Amino acid sequence: xxxxxxxxxxxxxxxxxxxxxxxxxxxxxxxxxxxxxxxxxxxxxxxxxxxxxxxxxxxxxxxxxxxxxxxxxxxxxxxxxxxxxxxxxxxxxxxxxxxxxxxxxxxxxxxxxx
Amino acid sequence: xxxxxxxxxxxxxxxxxxxxxxxxxxxxxxxxxxxxxxxxxxxxxxxxxxxxxxxxxxxxxxxxxxxxxxxxxxxxxxxxxxxxxxxxxxxxxxxxxxxxxxxxxxxxxxxxxx
Numbered sequence: 001x002x003x004x005x006x007x008x009x010x011x012x013x014x015x016x017x018x019x020x021x022x023x024x025x026x027x028x029x030x031x032x033x034x035x036x037x038x039x040x041x042x043x044x045x046x047x048x049x050x051x052x053x054x055x056x057x058x059x060x061x062x063x064x065x066x067x068x069x070x071x072x073x074x075x076x077x078x079x080x081x082x083x084x085x086x087x088x089x090x091x092x093x094x095x096x097x098x099x100x101x102x103x104x105x106x107x108x109x110x111x112x113x114x
Numbered sequence: 115x116x117x118x119x120x121x122x123x124x125x126x127x128x129x130x131x132x133x134x135x136x137x138x139x140x141x142x143x144x145x146x147x148x149x150x151x152x153x154x155x156x157x158x159x160x161x162x163x164x165x166x167x168x169x170x171x172x173x174x175x176x177x178x179x180x181x182x183x184x185x186x187x188x189x190x191x192x193x194x195x196x197x198x199x200x201x202x203x204x205x206x207x208x209x210x211x212x213x214x215x216x217x218x219x220x221x222x223x224x225x226x227x228x
Contacts, residue, residue, distance in 0.1 A: 031214040033214055033215060033216070035216070035218075042218060042219075042220050042221055043204065043206075043216075043218040043221075044218075045215050045216065045217065048212065048214045048215050050214065055212060055214065056211075056212045056214065056215045058215075090157070090158065092216070094213075094214055096214075097212065097213055097214025098213050098214075099144065099146055099165065099208075099209075099213045100146065100165045100166075100213075101146070101213060101214070102160065102163055103148065103160075103208070103214070103216060104160065105150070105157055105158040105159075105160075106157065107156075107157040108157055
């Protein structure tokens with residue numbers, strides 16, 4: 001079956017703009033989480049959604065937001081982009097986010113802010 | 115808060131050498147443990163996971179890991195590495211209030227010389 005799908009794969013934005021990234025989880029998976037990967041900070045958790053509700057949130061400013069739709073697809077939005085937001089944004093999905101769930105990652109969306 | 119520590123930032127080996135990458139985590143409750151691998155230019159792929167039961171788990175490509183609860187460790191091993199194992203390896207933990215949120219270690223870059 002299809003894995004976690006993220007779009008777009010690559011994008012370039014200008015400081016001050018906003019960006020929306022999309023994630024389609026593995027079929028049947030209802031928990032979706034987002035991570036930011038940078039060379040300096042490594043992999044950091046942004047947020048997790050389950051049944052259209054944000055269940056966990058990492059330590060990122062309010063410019064980072066997300067949502068989940070009834071079909072479990074998720075989007076994350078970054079407003080007022082800063083140069084430091086340049087990163088690989090990874091989406092992951094699992095069955096229901098409970099113990100014993102394997103967490104699978106998508107290929108990521110490469111964001112460059114100029 | 116959970117934290118994960120990987121002992122080595124960069125490991126350099128020759129082909130056929132044995133590998134052990136250390137991982138320690140801080141959370142004392144029930145945890146789900148993962149090792150992911152990221153080959154150059156590629157996304158995170160699951161190597162192996164531990165949820166419960168036999169503390170010695172086997173993964174793909176000949177990798178295995180041992181969970182030692184008393185030491186809060188989940189070390190990754192491979193008896194004989196290949197050039198194709200060159201990649202970055204991440205240890206990750208999920209647990210506590212949410213198993214849908216992963217806390218990652220800093221990553222270990224493995225370089226294998228032919």
